[in-house]
Amino acid sequence: MIQVVASDMPTLPGRGRALLGALAAALVLCLCLALASRWQGERVLAEERQELGESIQAPARFLSDTITLRVGMLTMLEGFVRNSELVPGHLQERFENFVRYLHYGSEDVRVLGLAPGGVFRYVYPLAGNETVLGHDLLHDSRPQVRGDVERALATGQVTFSIPYELRQGGLGVVARRALNVDGKFWGLAAVVLDVPALVAATPLPNRTDIRFSLAREGRIFYGDADLAEARPVIATVPLPEGQHWELWAVPSEGWDARASESYRVFAFTGAAFAALLTLLVYVFLRRTAFLRRTVELTTQQARTSESLYHRVFDSALDGLLIFDARGKVLSANPAACAMHGRRGMESLTARDFVHPDSLPLFQEFLTVADQGREFHAEARDLRADGTAFPVEVRGAAFAVAGGRRLLAVVRDRS
Incomplete structure (x- = not known):
């Protein structure tokens, strides 16, 4: 079993x-x-640096424009001196009246001064600048001041100092110009600017999202002294004499x-x-x-x-024949081959092994099986040598992947 x-x-x-x-x-x-x-x-860091760099361009331009405008006051002072030489007398009174209007609204201007022969005789405003009055620029003890004065005398052009601590206190920068009247040296005109006040006029102090500094030649002179190590973005502040400052800035919470x-x-x-x-x-x-x-x-x-x-197909005692729908033998077990006296029956048709008298029954078998019913009949088959023998046939159709097949179970009745 x-x-x-x-x-x-x-x-x-x-x-x-x-x-x-x-x-x-x-x-x-x-x-x-x-x-x-x-x-x-x-990518985020690059975007943040670009964004911050663009945001400080406007304050840098504003600072540069303000300084340029203030330095332009030297031209006004020069005009005053030339006009005063034509109308002598009451120079102190006329100076105060003139520079009062010139200075109006310029809180970043610490001093407007004239130094005939190099000595300050006219200073506005005088309050807070008393130490300036009478100071001899030609014999100043500070090397950087003497250098600026000598350069002004030599070139006849505006000189712009580096930021330094003023005599009257506070961080400032000074623009100077040597004045000549009728081809002779008359003296010097000076405009002293207060650096903290210049910065206060820009939007920078109101920005809580950044820390900033002002630097010259890579050295910080105003603002946060720790920015040098913080990878700041830099905006250039153009100045007179081809100089420039650098506005450094970093996010208040750092780049990270x-x-x-x-x-x-x-x-x-x-x-x-x-x-x-x-x-x-x-x-x-x-x-x-x-x-x-x-x-x-x-x-x-x-x-x-x-x-x-x-194993089941080959070991069956009855003959088993599998046909296609047209009646051609596809497979036959050993019992079927033996009873028909053949070694194999594949590719045979009913005419090869069914007695002519039983061929109508085979056609009936095809029809009944195609209708899905079981076929049963007694018929006569032929052996390979032509000998007829009686058989009992049962058959039915079944479905496979390749289509319908017909199974016939043949039993030898001889």
Whole structure:
């Protein structure tokens, strides 16, 4: 007796392999995420630096324009001196009346002064600048001041000092010009500017989002002294004599604050995406392993079923014949071949082994089977040597992947 053991449906296999595949995918995704996060951080930093650099251009231009406008007061003072030489007398009174209107609204101008022969005789405003009155510029003890004065005398042009601590206190810069009347040296005109007041007139002090400094030749002279190590963005402030200052700025919370926030968002989103992809890879590999195992088991079962079918087909005592829909033999078992005296019957038709008197019954068999009913009849077949013998035939149709087939069970009645 042949016993067939049914196999259970396969459970999901390949968990270890799927986990290894998912782990490999996770490592690759983490590496990609790290590289992408670094790129994102650099991009955000570059954008922030560009944005901040653009935002300080306007204050830098405003500062430059204000200084240029104030230095232009030297021309007004020169005109006053030339006019006063034509109308002598009451020079002090006329000076005060003139510079009062010239100074109006210019809170960043500390001093408007005239120094006939190099000695300050006319100073406005006098309050707070008493130490300036009577000061001899030609014999100043400070090297940088003497250098500026000598340059003014030599060139006849405006000289602009470096920022320094003023005699009357406070950080300032001084614009000077040597004045000549009728081809002779008359003296010097000076405009002293207060650096903190110049900066206060710009929007910079009101910005809480940045820290800033003013520098000259890479050295900070006003503002936050720690910006040199903070990778500041720089805007140029053009000045007279071809000089320039540098406006340095950094975010008040540092460059890493915004980049860190962007990095966290990017990293969280990337990590979630990587986790989702890892899960999908795991499910895909697990499902692939399951399908592969299912195919293997199905193939194995099919082979087992086919082997069992052939064993049953070949060992049957009755003759078994399988026909196509047109009546051609597709397969015959050994019993069928033996009773018909043949070694094989494949590709034969009914006319080759059915007695002519029984051919109508064979046609009836085709019709009945095609209608889905079972056929039963007694007929006569022919052996290979032409000998007729009685048979009992039962038949029916069955469906296969290639179409309908007809099965005939033939029993020798001789």
